[in-house]
Structures are given as structure tokens and as C-alpha cells.
Amino acid sequence: MKLRHVFHCLFVAVLLGEAATAQAQTKLPPRRTGGVAPRPRMVATGVGLKDGLTMQKGRVVLTELGVTNPLTADKKLINGVRISPTGLVTAKDSSTIQMAEGDVVSLTGRVTSRASIAEADSLLKIKTFDMRYPGKRKKMEEERARKEKVKIKLAEDKAKAKAKRDK
Template identity: 55%
Template sequence: MKATLIFRASLFFILLGSFAAQAQTAPPAPTPRPGRVMPKPRTTVAKAEGIKDGLSMQKGRVVLTELGISNPLVADKKLVNGTIITPAGVVTGTDGTTAQMMEGDLVSLSGRITSRSDIVAADSIAKIQLFDALHPGKRKKMEAEAEKKAKAKEKAAEAKAKAKEKAAARRRK
């Protein structure tokens, strides 16, 4: 009796182990149909997420990013549209106007200058549009509630001021 119980338990664990081993094996690689050629793997340059090609001011230095590789700018850089950028962050346009790059400013390789405040404004507009898409009409309701609260607060302040005036008038009498 004990032998059959041990035999059954060991058989159970062996079968369980074989199923687990089958579940962990990788499926075979797809084979092309007869007469077809497998496509060649594409070589890609690994880009860090959020880094765009161009020049940016980081920690008081101008950093040039090309093909996802960032290096500090050591010599003047002339861009496609004729704009020249110095390592100190002075941007000279084709018409002769100059501007100093500030922390977080970006200049694309085509010569488009984007300040940090423009980036923040565009980001906040995108966030508002995303919120409106996810929750249609909610922002308007929130604004209406905020207006109601502000009006109620004003009325309460006016009522408190009137009560103080009445109390002062009573004391005078």
C-alpha cells in the first residue's frame, strides 16, 4: 500500500516536471515558405528616448547630439540654414542677429531655435489636450465649480464685512 502511494506520487512529480519543462522551451524560429527568402535584419542606431538631434544648452555648455550621440561642442558649428553657434552658446543668424542660449534651450540641426519656455508651453498644451480627450467636458465642469466657489467666498467675505460694520455701529450707539 505504501509502495503504491510512493510510486503514484513519484509518477505525478515526474509528469509535472515534464510539463513544466515543455512550457519553458522556446518555440522554434519561423521558417520561410519554400521559394521565399528571409529578410535581412536591419541595423539601427540605438537612440536614447527623449533625446533629439540638435544643439542644447546643458549645465552651461552647448551639447551637440547627432544620431543619438551627444558630445560637447568644441568649435563653431554652422547649420544648414547658415546659422552659426559658438561653444559659448551665442547663436548668430543669417541676417546677423545674435542671441544667447539659456539653460534648456534647443537648436535643431536645421537652425530652428526653441527656448525652454516654448517647450514647457507646448508640453502643457499637449497635456491639456490629452486630458480633454480622456475626460471630455470635465475640465469645463471643474472651471465652473471653481468659479462658484470663488463667488461663494466673495459673498462670505462681504457678509463678514457687513457683520463687522453692524457690530461697530452697535458699539458706537
């Protein structure tokens, strides 16, 4: 009986000890001024293509206010440029350009080819690479030139060795 009473008291003491250590949730300390602000998150706008006309799969597609539909009739733009559903762009001075796959015409009438878009993208990638890793492209070019010189030297040495063996 005494042993049972001791266990009971011990059990109650443990429960009371746990209850005494439990605390309510506390507020977080206020944010320090001058600290690092959280990075802004990217938000999808829902617009996949820029507004304008694009040649896709041999058809001209018109995108206005984020809504894309195939072009069914000639479209006259702000500056007087006319675009046919087949991709024939006619300027005010009657000069014509045939759109190729991936070419884009803005709603103001500016024609941009797929090649110029790719070139602009690659130049942008080079600029961002140079900003992220200053001097690295120069080092890579020097390393490539050094390897090319070594390769040429090895080829010359092989040619000399072959000429010497042939004598």
C-alpha cells in the first residue's frame, strides 16, 4: 500500500512539474531595422505572349490583351502597316515582307525576326553572365587559346617525328 501511495505521489509531482513548465505562445520579437528584407516573389500575370502578331505553324496569330486568336482577315495597324493572314506585311510605302516562322510584329508595326530575338537573348545572357562572374569569360577564352596552341604544338611534333622516321 505504501508503495502504491509513493508511485501516486510521484506521478502527481511529475504532472504538476510538466504543467508548471508549459507556457503560452509568445509574440515574436519585433523585426530589427536595417535587416535584410525578404526577396519578392515572382507573380504570374497570366499573359504568355506579348501583344502583337506572330507567325506560328504557318499561320499568323494575333495576341491582344493576353487573348490569342488566329488572324482571319487583313489587320491594319496604327502606323498604316497591313498584315494578311498568310503573313505578308505591307508597309505604307508599299514595300512588302513575308513573315517567317517565329517572326513577331508589334501592334505599332515593328517587325522583329526570330534571328534578331535569338541574338538579343544571347547578348542578354552574355551580359548577365559577365555581371555574375566578372572576368571569367576572359579567363575561359585565354584557356581555350592556350589549349589550341598546345594542340598545334603536338601536331607539329608528330609531323616532325614522322618526317624523321621516314628518312
